[in-house]
Amino acid sequence: MTASTPVAFEDPQYREAIVDLLGAIAYGEISAFERLAEDAKLAPTLEDKVAIASMATAEFAHVARLRERLTELGADPFAAMAPFQEPIDRFHEYTAPGDWFEGLIKAYVGDGLANDFYREIAAYLDADTRELVLASLEDSGHAAFAVDRVRSAIAADPRLGGRLALWGRRLMGEALTQAQRVIVDREPLSALLAGGVDRPGIDLAAIGRMFTRITERHTERMAELGLDS
Known part of the structure; x- marks a missing residue:
């Protein structure tokens, strides 16, 4: 730690929570890279393949800075990511896409x-x-790309919309369950939300409002795709 280290890091529990959080995000980025690389194999055109491969590269680029920060905090980046490998991999196993559009x-x-x-x-x-x-967490360009491709596909085959709407609902349920497990299972993250040195806390009611906001943003994304949430 240096003289410029925020006062919050005087709390060892806060440091542990940040290591947990950065480890989770870093492994999530690695997982996103792997999945986008797999999606590129399903791409119907060469243009789509290159676009998805470029996004995968952008996702992986985020990992370097996260690893650097974990090292600065005195943590082993790989040890920090390890607790999240199994649950994140399990989520992706449960939600493996069946085709290009589901991906x-x-x-x-x-x-x-x-x-x-x-x-x-x-x-x-x-x-x-x-x-x-x-x-x-910055968008690598996938949002606009996905909206364009999905909307165009539904315009060409309206029946596709119903199947993809169901798929979106399933993803929503699985993702919220995963997020809630992270809060419950990872004690440092639970403590982080409870507050501490120079930081406000969040109560159960506020956690409920947080998940409501996440659900509302999901509804907005589905609407952008032209799908019912």
Whole structure:
């Protein structure tokens, strides 16, 4: 730690929570890279393949800064990511897309839900960590790409919309369950939301409102895709 280290890090529980959070986000970025690389294999055109591969590269680029920050905090980046490998991999196993369009929606809707969750938590972080987290969650261009491809496909085949709407609802349920498990199972993150040195806390009612906001943003994304939520 240096003289410029935020006062919040005087609380060892806060440091542990930040290591947990950055580890979760870092492994999520690695997972996103892997999934986008797999999605590229399903791409119907060469243009789509290159676009998805470029997005995968952008996701992986976020990992370097997260690893650097974990090292600065005196943590082993790989040890920090390890607790999240199994639950994140399990989520992706349960929500493996069946085709190109399901993959597009999963990356747009599923990753969007996870990012909303981390943005909500970012409100309880010191300024430097909050900036790093928000930068790591920046859209790699997938949002506009997914909306364009899905809307065009539904216009060509309206029947596709019903199936993809159901898929979006399933992703929503699985993602919210995963987020709630993270809060419950990871004691440092639970403590982070409870507040501490120079930081406000969040009560159960506020947690409920947080998940309501995440649900509302999911509804907005589905509408952008031209799908019912």
